[in-house]
Amino acid sequence: LTPESRRLDNVTTTEEATTTSIMMQETTTEKDIVETTTEEETTTEFIPSYYVINVNLAYNRVTVYSRGEKLNDGADPKDPMDDEYDLTPVIAFTCSPGVEGTTPTGTFYLQDRNAWCLMIHDVYTQYATRIVDDVMFHSIPYFSENPGDLSAYDYNILGLDASSACIRLNVRDASWIYNNCAYETEVNIYYNYDYP
Numbered sequence: 001l002t003p004e005s006r007r008l009d010n011v012t013t014t015e016e017a018t019t020t021s022i023m024m025q026e027t028t029t030e031k032d033i034v035e036t037t038t039e040e041e042t043t044t045e046f047i048p049s050y051y052v053i054n055v056n057l058a059y060n061r062v063t064v065y066s067r068g069e070k071l072n073d074g075a076d077p078k079d080p081m082d083d084e085y086d087l088t089p090v091i092a093f094t095c096s097p098g099v100e101g102t103t104p105t106g107t108f109y110l111q112d113r114n115a116w117c118l119m120i121h122d123v124y125t126q127y128a129t130r131i132v133d134d135v136m137f138h139s140i141p142y143f144s145e146n147p148g149d150l151s152a153y154d155y156n157i158l159g160l161d162a163s164s165a166c167i168r169l170n171v172r173d174a175s176w177i178y179n180n181c182a183y184e185t186e187v188n189i190y191y192n193y194d195y196p
Helices: 014-026 030-043 152-156 171-180
Strands: 051-056 061-070 085-096 106-109 113-118 124-132 135-139 167-169 186-190
Touching (some): 051 085, 167 171
Parallel strands (some): 135 167
Antiparallel strands (some): 051 061, 106 186, 124 135
16 A cells, blocks of 8 residues: 555645545555555564474374463473463374384473484485484485475374384474474473373
């Protein structure tokens, strides 16, 4: 939209300015309204959410929570099911953790990330986000750095224990963590059969 000062550049009197302004308001089109709304939406300040990621190895489930206000109920911050903050579930993913209990349990904090990562056995993964040491959230393996070269076998067993220790995810889900969860996001990995 044209700023008010530019629309009234050729107006010489206050009465003419008021009349011109009223006429412009009356002739506002639907397109103008859409443009105004779009401009307001894009100028709104973005405030990122603070997430907590829980990985329940009993059900091969990753759940991402937004962290709300601090609770004053004597919660135990070491227990992933009894966090000291109000948690609201945001999104959940099916995962393939390490075979034979190789995925470590405990509380960790996200570290560095890579869009493509060369893994053991000469396979590649997309959207690798390090949890601890060599353990990462990442996509199902690829045979090369080609998005069309995904391992169909590994895709078909998603949800079963399958990796060396990492948390394998669907590409879309690995991308979600990669793009939305900041450095040092809390990650709790545990077995809990009571809360699928």
